[in-house]
Amino acid sequence: MGEVEETTDPAALIEAYYDAGWTDGLPVVPPSDASIAATLAAAGLRGDEVLGAIPGRNAIVLAEKAAINAVMAGCRPEYMPVVVAAVKALCAPAFAYHGPAGSTGGSAMALVVNGPIARRLGINSGNNAFGQGHRPNATIGRAVRLIMMNVLNTRPGLLDRATLGNPGKYSFCFAEHEEDHPWEPLHVSRGLAPSDSAVTLIASNSLYQVYNQLAAEPEPLLYCFADVLASVGAPNLLGYDETLIVFAGEHQEVLQKAGWSRLDVQRFLMEHTRRPVADYKRGARLAGEITADDRTTLRYRFERPEDILIVFAGGRAGSWSACLPGWGNKWTRAVTTRIEVPGGDP
Amino acid sequence: MKLFDPTSGPVERALTLAPRPASPRGLRLGLVDNTKFNARPILEKLAERLGRRHRMTVTVRNRKRSASHEIDGDAIKALRAQCELVISGVGD
Numbered sequence: 001m002g003e004v005e006e007t008t009d010p011a012a013l014i015e016a017y018y019d020a021g022w023t024d025g026l027p028v029v030p031p032s033d034a035s036i037a038a039t040l041a042a043a044g045l046r047g048d049e050v051l052g053a054i055p056g057r058n059a060i061v062l063a064e065k066a067a068i069n070a071v072m073a074g075c076r077p078e079y080m081p082v083v084v085a086a087v088k089a090l091c092a093p094a095f096a097y098h099g100p101a102g103s104t105g106g107s108a109m110a111l112v113v114n115g116p117i118a119r120r121l122g123i124n125s126g127n128n129a130f131g132q133g134h135r136p137n138a139t140i141g142r143a144v145r146l147i148m149m150n151v152l153n154t155r156p157g158l159l160d161r162a163t164l165g166n167p168g169k170y171s172f173c174f175a176e177h178e179e180d181h182p183w184e185p186l187h188v189s190r191g192l193a194p195s196d197s198a199v200t201l202i203a204s205n206s207l208y209q210v211y212n213q214l215a216a217e218p219e220p221l222l223y224c225f226a227d228v229l230a231s232v233g234a235p236n237l238l239g240y241d242e243t244l245i246v247f248a249g250e251h252q253e254v255l256q257k258a259g260w261s262r263l264d265v266q267r268f269l270m271e272h273t274r275r276p277v278a279d280y281k282r283g284a285r286l287a288g289e290i291t292a293d294d295r296t297t298l299r300y301r302f303e304r305p306e307d308i309l310i311v312f313a314g315g316r317a318g319s320w321s322a323c324l325p326g327w328g329n330k331w332t333r334a335v336t337t338r339i340e341v342p343g344g345d346p
Numbered sequence: 347m348k349l350f351d352p353t354s355g356p357v358e359r360a361l362t363l364a365p366r367p368a369s370p371r372g373l374r375l376g377l378v379d380n381t382k383f384n385a386r387p388i389l390e391k392l393a394e395r396l397g398r399r400h401r402m403t404v405t406v407r408n409r410k411r412s413a414s415h416e417i418d419g420d421a422i423k424a425l426r427a428q429c430e431l432v433i434s435g436v437g438d
Binding site: 013016017020022030031032033036055056057058059060061062065068069072096097098099100146150151153238239328331332 | 348349350351352353354355356357358359383411412413414415416
């Protein structure tokens with residue numbers, strides 16, 4: 001199983017993983033034959049199975065390597081099916097891995113987990129959903145990043161060319177709050193069954209928290225999101241974007257009380273996420289001199305309602321929600337994959 | 347206790363390089379635009395200079411689906427059949 005050397009001192013072993021350049025900067029959990037076997041078994045995998053490939057990098061992800069990295073990240077064996085689904089999403093042609101993984105934009109690979117497995121594993125969808133304190137949130141996202149570094153050769157300064165990167169590159173995984181959900185949860189909106197478990201991967205190079213304590217109706221509330229997403233410095237102007245929007249408790253209530261549907265929200269945001277071309281030219285985001293027409297010609301940032309992914313998560317109290325603009329242009333898509341648990345999710 | 351290697355290198359495969367032209371003069375040129383903002387102007391400027399200096403002519407202009415995607419198989423066939431020199435890899 002890829003044995004390299006032997007040592008009896010656990011601290012020395014952790015240091016050995018550092019010395020080999022195999023960590024993300026944090027100490028790793030040294031794997032054992034037993035922990036690797038248990039991790040593979042929890043996902044019903046043999047070590048030599050191929051989970052996915054990135055053709056442009058001549059890279060494949062073997063289950064054994066994914067399991068080693070998952071253990072190193074601190075995952076319990078039962079987290080492995082989520083890690084596997086996330087790896088399949090990374091390798092999906094629609095995700096076009098090389099761009100979001102290698103770009104100067106330094107995207108986090110945000111993972112949204114839906115379905116019964118999120119509750120069974122205790123993946124946090126509530127207070128501090130993006131923050132610290134929950135093992136599956138911290139370690140599943142970390143496992144995905146370690147696999148990117150160690151198996152898909154996406155190392156900082158080499159094939160990861162992030163200018164600044166962001167803290168979400170260590171780990172970014174949370175669950176959708178599906179209880180008292182006003183609509184169908186994200187994975188169902190993307191074609192899966194409510195009884196399915198799924199992970200949705202979206203590459204995002206920033207996380208912008210949106211505050212509004214006064215809005216009692218959807219329009220003023222959503223206008224704040226549209227303004228953020230249309231800002232002159234927002235990442236992408238050349239292709240139509242995707243974005244992830246995370247509504248937390250108080251903002252969820254505003255939408256719920258008004259009876260707005262997912263499509264209502266998406267359409268409003270499509271219509272209002274726009275600015276005059278002159279603004280983008282003034283900020284040198286579009287080339288050329290400002291013409292008279294530019295002051296009245298609007299440039300829209302979204303092409304289709306479904307490009308605006310919406311989930312509910314976070315604490316029930318507080319006037320905060322978040323926008324996570326998608327990396328790149330329309331050729332890199334968020335991907336949702338079903339999480340397969342051997343024998344089904346108990 | 348053992349150390350387990352979490353890495354795997356690229357899958358190796360045999361590659362055969364095209365024969366190197368003896369001279370740059372009169373080569374047929376392929377341009378692969380990776381869709382980045384300045385890719386096309388830079389490629390066209392290069393082609394113009396190569397044309398002036400070495401009498402190269404552009405025979406294939408390809409625009410990739412996006413900078414993130416590999417060039418597609420049909421485009422590679424066209425470049426192989428119609429070019430001796432291909433320029434790609436332009437960033438922004």
